[in-house]
Amino acid sequence: MRTIAIGAALSGALAFTALSVPAAQADTVVGDTTVSNIVVNGGKDVVIGTTNKVTFKVTFTASDPSGIEDGESYLYKGTWSDPTAFWSDDRDEDTTCATGTKATCTTTYTIIPEYDLHYDAHAGAWRAGAYAKANDGNSAKTTNLGGFSLKRYSKLTVNASPEPVAKGKTITVSGKLTRASWDDRKYHGYTNQPVKLQFRKAGTSTYSTVKTVHTNSYGNLKATVTASTDGYWRYYFPGTSTTAVAKSTSDFVDVK
Structure with missing residues (x-):
């Protein structure tokens, strides 16, 4: 899983050039695919110190009558169009989705402070979104499904x-x-x-x-x-x- 931390000085447009295609677009629904019920770190705060890497999971529900092929989650501070920090799964293998027409998808994030956190201003309220692609080619992406708190140890x-x-x-x-x-x-x-x-x-x-x-x-x-x-x-x-x-x-x- 590759994480991307963006300083406040960077614009949203520049930030999204590093992301996979689903993240660069606004909310979209193609067909009858849905994403919902996102939960970050089991509903607990994500707490990070100065050196130790922290691993946590993000889960969400993806549904489609044809079944789910793959998915992706997004975590960001600020607004979707102009975030001050952004983390995302940028490889399909980093998010795993169960089989079935209603699947639980899980992303494992590993945050290394020296690479992924550069400003104290990144602490506080974050938002979470998700994308899913169905076996029939339909898809859905919702950028604001829920939130969590990122806190300083x-x-x-x-x-x-x-x-x-x-x-x-x-x-x-x-x-x-x-x-x-x-x-x-x-x-x-x-x-x-x-x-x-x-x-x-x-x-x-x-x-x-x-x-x-x-x-x-x-x-x-x-x-x-x-x-x-x-x-x-x-x-x-x-x-x-x-x-x-x-x-x-x-x-x-x-x-x-």
Whole structure:
């Protein structure tokens, strides 16, 4: 599967010169072929960091009385006529369609950040479309069948001190929230973000939120709490429209 990432400086017309013929046209239907029910990554966000490649599947339904010969899917940010980024299957063997008059077609995408993502602005809402060709030569292409969120990977750290601590004394819980930058392949502090400080009492399995604190201009976190019982402290970031959810590891504090 070949993926194509397009910077905002490129026009839609230039972008589409690299795509296969079905993608270069507007929505089309020839005969009684249909495409529908597109799902990206099982309905979950696609989350990508700075170096690790990420593989996910796109499925859609293709129907025709003669059966389906092949298909293709398209993922893009912005508008179809002028996308700021575009990924597509550009070889028939990359999308497989089951046999039958109503077939599930599956495309496997493998995204390598250094080749396929060049700008932080690519994070956020994306759209998805699909094309199918029937055994009798009919076809259908719909460019806006659904959507998904492409998000930057995030990390959280935690450190609770002192350890151990006397009951009734103050614990300081520090941490840092960072997120991947596709601009420079590094992680940077995510500033002014609400992060939940959570506690799990020793011997239990459920965390509860004690308070919400905000990251500073470097992404750092600091909260103070009163020690009352043994347990585990962690930070939890609920994510944003461009950045994924993050949980720190747990830090156990022994209360004497």
